[in-house]
Amino acid sequence: MPPPKNQHECQTGDRYLFGLQERVDQIDEFPSQINALVDSGSTLSSMDARDIKIRKNTNGTLWVHFTVPTTRDKRKLVKMAKPLKRFARVQTHHGIPQKRPVIEAKIRLGPIETRTDFSLTSRSRFRNPILLGTNTLKNLAIIDISREFLLKNNCLQVSRSP
Numbered sequence: 001m002p003p004p005k006n007q008h009e010c011q012t013g014d015r016y017l018f019g020l021q022e023r024v025d026q027i028d029e030f031p032s033q034i035n036a037l038v039d040s041g042s043t044l045s046s047m048d049a050r051d052i053k054i055r056k057n058t059n060g061t062l063w064v065h066f067t068v069p070t071t072r073d074k075r076k077l078v079k080m081a082k083p084l085k086r087f088a089r090v091q092t093h094h095g096i097p098q099k100r101p102v103i104e105a106k107i108r109l110g111p112i113e114t115r116t117d118f119s120l121t122s123r124s125r126f127r128n129p130i131l132l133g134t135n136t137l138k139n140l141a142i143i144d145i146s147r148e149f150l151l152k153n154n155c156l157q158v159s160r161s162p
Contacts, residue, residue, distance in 0.1 A: 010151050016112060018141040019148040024130055026108035030078045032070035034129045038143055042133035044088055045116055048123035054084060054101060064101045066120055069129050088119045110151030114140065
């Protein structure tokens with residue numbers, strides 16, 4: 001049976017065609033409606049997070065407690081707690097390195113569900129609350145920076161792990 005006609009609009013071989021921006025429809029179990037900037041020049045994906053606190057669990061593991069926006073206007077925030085994977089040293093646009101906590105989250109973009117690492121920081125001054133870096137994009141995407149929002153809801157539902 002041939003693949004659905006609409007699959008060709010969003011997939012080339014085993015890769016999905018991403019535009020400069022794509023919509024994140026879900027972060028872990030939380031539905032969302034936020035735009036992500038697709039940035040192949042960034043090594044690590046980044047997520048807008050507020051009230052970041054690192055706490056030691058009773059078993060000695062470190063957890064990151066934070067809130068994230070789930071709507072485009074950034075007014076609706078949800079509280080999350082995730083195990084700390086590591087700290088990343090990130091070079092900012094101003095040339096000042098920052099030490100950021102890194103967590104793993106599951107996101108859905110149109111037909112794609114994937115687990116990926118995010119550094120947490122305030123992205124409140126940026127238009128896009130999420131930046132997708134090469135850690136998320138490699139083996140998953142072909143990027144067409146002349147277009148936006150290419151992933152369609154009617155593509156095949158897939159689940160990808162890094």
